[in-house]
Amino acid sequence: MMGFELDDSLKTYNPGKESHRTVTWLKERPFRAAAVCLGVLCVVLLTGIIIVAGHHNHAAVEQPTPSCNLIGEQVQLGTRCNLTDLRREQTRNKNVTKERDQLRITCTNLIQEQDLLGTSNKYLTKEMNQLQTINNNLTQERDLLQTSNNNLSEEMYQLQTINNNLTQERDLLQTSNKNLTEAMYQLQTINNNVTLERDQLKELQRLSDGGGCLAGWQPHGASCYFLSAEKKSWNASRQDCQDKDADLVVIHSEEEQNFINNFCWSVWIGLHDMESESEWKWVDGSPMKLSLWHPGEPNNVGNEDCAELMPESKTWNDIPCSWERHWVCKSVKRN
Ligand code: BGC
Ligand code: CA
16 A cells, blocks of 8 residues: 555645745656655545445435345345345345244144143043042042031030930939948848847747747757648758757657657658668767667668658658658757
8 A cells, every 4th residue: 555655745745835845846756746646546536435435324224225135025126236235135044044944843843742742631631530530539438427427426425415414323323322331231230239139039038938948849848849830851851950959859768759749740850870771870879779660660661761750650660861741859948
């Protein structure tokens, strides 16, 4: 750019004051002057281009260049479309194509995603229906349990009421039982006293009216005799006598035998051989001194181990101990 480089002398050029000196300078340096002129011309041209370009740009802003879009638009022939616009549209076309491809890929992905979501939605719907069914069943079960719970609660309250009543009744019975027990002890004490009193009176009566024997007993000699009104076996008869502090009668004399004969019934006497056959003993352990057996007796017909007194013959006979007879008890008088 030699033409744009001005000489220092040109920068200080002043035609008004230095006209004479300038003419002289041109005469002395003609080539250098031509170069300066050329430079000035270039500056002027450049300035013109800048001004024209500025005007053009200004016009482009105010009045847009007709469209040179090649995609989906009609190209208007005759329109001023310079190379820069063309390249810019190509670049734009390229970018739009690229964007379209990306949109296609995105669209494909979205379709796939939609399919997946559709499948997922199908399964979720199915699962939701199942959950709905389960929910309905659970709701029904809950209602049943609620009803059962209400019934049980009511039953519980009824049972509590019954329990309270029973508890109250029990307490009353316990109080009553306590009172009755106390009353029973008092009655037992009274009963003991009355029994004691009765026994004392009985003893007094026996001593005053019975000749030394209890009521129902007949005195004879130093003994008291009791004739039973009922019949029993030999062992049961003896037990009754022992319960009366006595025993079956033991006969040691004919005089005593005659006294018993007055009783008129066949009666058990305290004679047996149940311990050893034919060894007859009295219940007091004494041996048989007096023998008043009926002729031919004892004959032990069919195991006869106990003796009876027969009033008709006033003799003894052996018979089975299990047979039932009246019996005669004998006790000692107590004066
Ligand atoms: C007999 C007795 C016997 C009785 C019961 C009588 O005929 O003479 O000896 O004890 O029958 O068997
Ligand atoms: Ca006999």
